[in-house]
Amino acid sequence: MKNHVWRPLSVALALVAAILLFRYFYVPKDFGSGKYGFMYSYHRQADEEQWKNMPVRYQNTGGQQMHESCRECHAEEVAGRTKELHGIIACEDCHGPARNHPDDPETLPVDRGRDLCLRCHTSLSYITSDRKRIPGIDAKEHNPGSECVECHNPHNPRLEDMQR
Amino acid sequence: MNRRDFLKGTIVVIAGAAVPLSSLEFFDPCEVLAVNPGIHWAFLVDTYKCVGCGFCVKACKLENDVPLEAKVTRTWVERYVYTRDGHQYVDSPDGALQGFPEPRIDMGLGEFKEIEPDNVGKAFFVPKLCNHCDTPPCTQVCPVGATYKNDEGVVLVDRSWCIGCGYCIMACPYGARYFHPVYKVADKCTLCYHRITKGLPPACVEACPFGARKICNIQDSNDPVTRLILSERVGILKEEFGTRPQAFYIGLTAEVR
Known part of the structure; x- marks a missing residue:
């Protein structure tokens, strides 16, 4: 070539x-x-x-395990929880991921906002969903502007035990 | 027959007879797997139990460093509402990060649809996540080999190798991938690989108060969730795409895609 x-x-x-x-x-x-x-x-x-090797943030407080890990310091709150009501909600759902609490962070946030409760307790008329079992409110009419926790105890929401 | 052939033949016969009969027995692969199950992660969603609280979305974002305010999420919850006058609505405001705080339907672009409570016929919630398909189209299209299905059945993205081209985001028929606004790579559900390999449940599974989300090793027939998948009437999403999803759903309707 x-x-x-x-x-x-x-x-x-x-x-x-x-x-x-x-x-x-x-x-x-x-x-x-x-x-x-x-x-x-x-x-x-x-x-x-x-x-x-990604860091683990949620410390497995779901189900009934929170009773073991959180009870040591927060016995009062854990004891007040009722298994059939808010006892099914993991502590970390509302208080955020525990990470290495109590070392780091020393305190977990306490969210007193209405939004947190309205996730489940907004009244939705969905009778074909399990949502029907949860008591719901209309956020615009049910004491607007005030925090839910002023009247309701989030750890023990039973209305009979409510202290006004 | 000479002496050489005779000795050769003798050696072959003795060597053959030395193989114990038991080693020629055929193994039943099912029996072997039942004793030493491999690992293949699968997910089960029970839509009957979901109430749309969105704690799974919040937990996923906090566990996996997905910015809360960004309009992207690895898992999300959809709301399906069928009205008595024959309409169907689907919405997922912010992927249900705050749950569904309002009865009205988010139609997008700032439009909302009020639905009278009397008009609601059927309504339910469906949590969605990456299906960790057995034949994932997203890993097929990656031009650089940055996304893959590992031997345990989890589809992952190599963040140091991804060039952010977005092919996989387009290829996923389920919309389970997005562009991570901080790391600038494709991102998706990892089934919390850092947790399941340590024996912890994924963050969304742990956060669900109602047990609507479950994970299992589908090769372990003693796993209670595996038994649920094998015994319940489960469905998968978009079967016609041939992706062989490994996320199973209880309580699907034809409109859930």
């Missing part, structure tokens, strides 16, 4: 070689596929470890 073929071809080949060389050093060595094959799982294996 003539020179005018070889010269541009050598440039092209050199370019390909350079790209492959760059790729060889740039792509991490642990790139590979897993059980799901090249199409679905070609990835950098070390990334799985990185996701595993």
Whole structure:
């Protein structure tokens, strides 16, 4: 073949070689596929470890476990909770993620806003949903402007136990 | 037959006879798996139990560093309202981060639809999240190999490798992916991989007061939630896309997609 073929071809080949060389050093060595094959799982294996090492913030106070972890210091609040009413709500749902409480943060926020209660207690006439079991109010008519916790005890919401 | 052939034949017969019969027995893969279950995470949503409080959305955002005020979320709750005069409405204001504090339907663009309580026929809530599909279209389209399904069945995004092109966000038929406003990469539900690998439930599962959200190892037939999936009448979303979702739903209707 003539020179005018070889010269541009050598440039092209050199370019390909350079790209492959760059790729060889740039792509991490642990790139590979897993059980799901090249199409679905070609990835950098070390990334799985990185996701595993993300910090845990919610400290598993769901279900009845909050009784064990929170009772030590907050015995009064935990004892007042009724299993069939607000006892099903994890402490951290309202007070936020515990992280390393009581070391860091030392105190968890106490949200006294109406919004928190209205998540469940807005009156919605949905009889085909479990929402029907929850007593609801119309936020515009039920003592607007005042905090729910002024009258209701969020840890023990039973109306019979309410102290005015 | 000469002496060489005779010795060769003898060696072959003795070697063959030395293989104990028991090693030729066929294994039943079901039996082997039942003794040593692998891990394949699956999710179960019971829409009958959901009341739309949105604690799952709040917990997910706080656990996973998703800015609360940003209009993106890894999990969200949809409200379906069917009226007696034949209309259907679906909304999810802010992904139900604050739950559904108003009876009116958020139609988008600042428009709201008031629905008379007497006019509500059927209404329910459906929590949604990444389905962690077995054949995920989002990982197929990634041009750089930054998103993948790992051996435990969780679809993850490699934040240091993602270039933020957004192909996967477009490819997901469920809208489960979004562009993370802080890290500037594609982001999605990880099933709280940092929690489930430590034996903790995902943040949304823990936060749900009503037990509407559950997680299980679907290869472990002794797992109570796996048994629920195997025995209840569960459905999946957008089956026709062939994505083989691993999030199962109890109580779907045709309109839930």
